[in-house]
Amino acid sequence: MELERYIRQTIFSPLGEEGQRRLLASSVVIIGCGGLGCNIANLLTRAGVGHIRVVDRDYVELDNLHRQILFDEEDIERGLPKAIAAAEKLRKVNSQVEIKPLVADVHHRNVEEIIKDRDLVLDGTDNFETRYLINDACVKHDTPWIYGGAVGSYGMTMNIIPHQTACLRCLFTEPPPPGTIPTCDTMGILGSVPAVIGSIEATEAIKLLSGKGSPNPGVIHIDLWENTFEVFQVARQETCPSCGQGKFEFLEAKEAAMVTSLCGRNAVQITPVTEVTISLPALAKRLQAIGEVTFNEFLLRFQVNDYLVTIFPDARAIIRGTSDETVARNLYAKYIGT
Numbered sequence: 001m002e003l004e005r006y007i008r009q010t011i012f013s014p015l016g017e018e019g020q021r022r023l024l025a026s027s028v029v030i031i032g033c034g035g036l037g038c039n040i041a042n043l044l045t046r047a048g049v050g051h052i053r054v055v056d057r058d059y060v061e062l063d064n065l066h067r068q069i070l071f072d073e074e075d076i077e078r079g080l081p082k083a084i085a086a087a088e089k090l091r092k093v094n095s096q097v098e099i100k101p102l103v104a105d106v107h108h109r110n111v112e113e114i115i116k117d118r119d120l121v122l123d124g125t126d127n128f129e130t131r132y133l134i135n136d137a138c139v140k141h142d143t144p145w146i147y148g149g150a151v152g153s154y155g156m157t158m159n160i161i162p163h164q165t166a167c168l169r170c171l172f173t174e175p176p177p178p179g180t181i182p183t184c185d186t187m188g189i190l191g192s193v194p195a196v197i198g199s200i201e202a203t204e205a206i207k208l209l210s211g212k213g214s215p216n217p218g219v220i221h222i223d224l225w226e227n228t229f230e231v232f233q234v235a236r237q238e239t240c241p242s243c244g245q246g247k248f249e250f251l252e253a254k255e256a257a258m259v260t261s262l263c264g265r266n267a268v269q270i271t272p273v274t275e276v277t278i279s280l281p282a283l284a285k286r287l288q289a290i291g292e293v294t295f296n297e298f299l300l301r302f303q304v305n306d307y308l309v310t311i312f313p314d315a316r317a318i319i320r321g322t323s324d325e326t327v328a329r330n331l332y333a334k335y336i337g338t
């Protein structure tokens with residue numbers, strides 16, 4: 001009886017009823033519920049993955065709606081966090097699935113608890129700080145995870161089966177320094193890109209959880225504007241600190257950034273732990289699209305909504321207009337990029 005709603009999926013013979021039963025018994029966590037996370041959660045809930053946890057630190061805003069398909073204008077009026085709004089929608093779609101929302105910032109103290117006892121972890125995040133934490137936690141606990149990213153017109157995804165396939169640190173040993181990569185908030189993003197990358201992540205999840213089919217062994221890179229679809233092979237590296245040597249530097253490290261609330265100033269300071277020098281003119285160029293940016297050789301300043309963000313060449317930032325550290329970390333990830 002419970003399989004009836006999945007009939008169009010179970011008569012797809014490579015999956016079949018046996019594959020469907022495995023999906024129903026599976027548990028996943030989707031970290032980040034933006035463009036990618038919404039698409040992944042939508043597809044996996046409809047597909048009947050039995051236990052889905054959705055983690056996100058942010059709330060729904062108007063400029064999310066062109067790509068974050070689980071949200072609507074009412075969620076904004078109600079001021080809902082994304083994880084809560086997503087859970088409400090997903091439960092309406094499929095009441096057989098257990099949906100657990102968690103409104104939280106993922107950091108080195110809670111990431112292991114968040115991925116614990118899950119069959120698979122799906123990346124719906126928008127920053128490398130969190131992805132390297134997920135990678136360390138998943139390699140340490142031998143939990144498969146699927147990396148995904150989308151910006152502008154392109155995106156990529158890769159399955160990581162710890163100690164069998166390359167991990168994120170085999171691909172890039174170190175995360176890109178803060179302020180050096182484009183984000184959705186500086187470069188923009190077409191709504192179709194997370195739909196495609198999220199669909200691939202969801203399909204790979206269905207293969208891995210059901211044990212059917214052949215999971216993608218490499219990195220898939222797609223550019224929808226340029227009409228390109230490429231698959232690169234990535235080899236495991238014996239020298240990889242994480243899956244090669246078992247050193248989980250991101251779990252053990254303090255935060256990738258120190259966050260300090262500046263008392264009485266309604267401001268939060270974010271100081272990256274890694275030493276880095278960023279080019280203020282290059283950052284100014286990327287931020288131009290979102291509003292007025294001013295800079296000199298000492299600092300760069302821009303206004304976004306009610307916040308005034310000041311960034312220094314060592315990637316330290318002061319975010320004025322809030323004393324909430326999570327809000328500040330979120331703005332930093334969006335506009336400076338971690």
Ligand SMILES: [Zn+2]
Pocket residue numbers: 166167168169170171236237240241242243244
């Ligand atoms: Zn590795």
